[in-house]
Amino acid sequence: MTTMPHPGRLLRMSIVLLGLLPATAGAQDGETLFKQNCGACHVIGRRLVGPDLTGVTEKRSKEWLHKFIRSSQTFIKSGDPDAVAVFKENNELIMTDINLDEAQIDQVLAYLGTFGKPAEAATATATADTVPEAPITYTDADRAAGRELFDGTRALSARGPACISCHNVNSASLMVGGTLAKDLTEVHARMGHAGITGILGAPPFPAMASSYANAPITAEEAHQLAAFLEEANTRRTEVPARSAAVTYSMFGGGGLALILLLIGLHWRRRLKGSVKQDILDRQLRSI
């Protein structure tokens, strides 16, 4: 019976654990929230799309972080010097507004607070910088698959909408793309492999998040799409920017003419005049 702990000790342990529960639960929720809402652009310990957040809770005040997380652009436009400086330091990449309430932001900050002080952070980033990342290699097969995934020729495995629904990429092998969201021709230069795959894995943009909420893009598909976007960026000068104006006016005008022709043909035996012109004349006289 050596495995059974002493009842008193068990009780003490339980009390300690119960006392710890709210704190750990908060941090765990914070971790989940961080991964869901911030993980596309931020990781702890190194730079991804956005900067490394180690020790950020020590560096900035809670109010400052709340404002920046809720709407960084509003905060930057309000002229806060630190916010403007952060924006400039990060090549003016726009951080999207994060739709979390006060309590949830506090949980995320509590989670970030567990990653130590700026001094430790400095060493952590230093080590992260010195350790070279595994180089990303794209094969020709990746690029081809990415291109097909982008315009929908190959369906995404979870049957989400193709990228071309909202995004344009100037590429000789693609038809002109969507204009609801950003043009992605040069996205690989701005965000790199990690940024692209991060965003595809957990989209921080509300409309994109809604589109892939029940149809997530797999890591392999994200890799292939990143491969295609890298190629599109390097070959962007080969393809002039295109416009859909000609397509729209040609097909729209032609389609309209066809519709009018069909209507005219279908009702070709219609009564061309009025049934009784004299009824009309009489009515007009009575006005």
Place this chain on the structure above:
Amino acid sequence: MRFLQTAPANETIAMIVIATVLVLLLFALPTILRARRMAVELGPMVRSQPVNYPIVFLVMLAAAGAVTYGLKLGWDENIPILNTFTFLVLPYLALAIFLIGSIYRYMNRGFQVSSLSSNFLERKKLFWGSQPFHYGLLFLFFGHLIAFLFPASVIAWNHMPVRLLILEMTAFAFGLATLLGLLLLIRRRLTNRRVLMVTNRMDMLVYVVLITQIVSGLIVAYANRWGSSWFASTLTPYLRSVFAFNPDVAAVSAMPWTVKLHIFSAYFIVAIIPFTRFMHFLVAPVDYLWRGYQLVIWNWNRRMIRQGKAWHMGHRARNH
């Protein structure tokens, strides 16, 4: 309803103010109606000056432009209360007004449910206006409905770029047909004296709202393509969340202002159905599509007609 829980204090206050104003309006409405009726009964029985409908139309068009501009400013700033009103309050308000209003009107003013038009008296202007307009509208309506009911099938169809292009271009052409038909119908109503006799101010509102709806739809189709795909993946979940009484406005709040205007005017159309000629789509004689031919028997003395003397016009009875 996480959206409501996260609303900051001033937003909650604004919500309460809006709700109070709406409740007050609701209570004030019967009084206003009674006062108007009394004024009509007690006032002199002189017919008022004929309404100058082209002016009414232009004024309403200008007002719609001003409202659109104001909304655009608000949406571009992403004011939370405006998004809440447009995508969370307005849909339920519009549906409630539509349901209560049309049931009331159908039960109590049933014989008024009509588009008050007649194609017996003239054909040409009505034909080239009405035909492209109604067929275009039917195509677009069912297109939106299919994307709402079967989003996966639309996404599957669009998985070939050529098919996506075919769908988008067909819809765009029908949109143009609808706009052309509408403009011809507006010209007809404003220039034909007989049609002007059965025109009222609400008809002008109908035209202005329809122009807003169709033009914003065409702008979205061109400037925010490819709508058929992203509608199915972003707006269908939003619309479904509205019907499930658990509205999620995050995705729709991030849309460009043109899309928001299209949604706003759609809700507005739903809300004004009971007060306008829009009502006629509820009583469209759909059964004409499958009912049999009607045999018309003229109850005349056939021999007299054949002899051609007794019949006052000297013509045989023919259909036309």
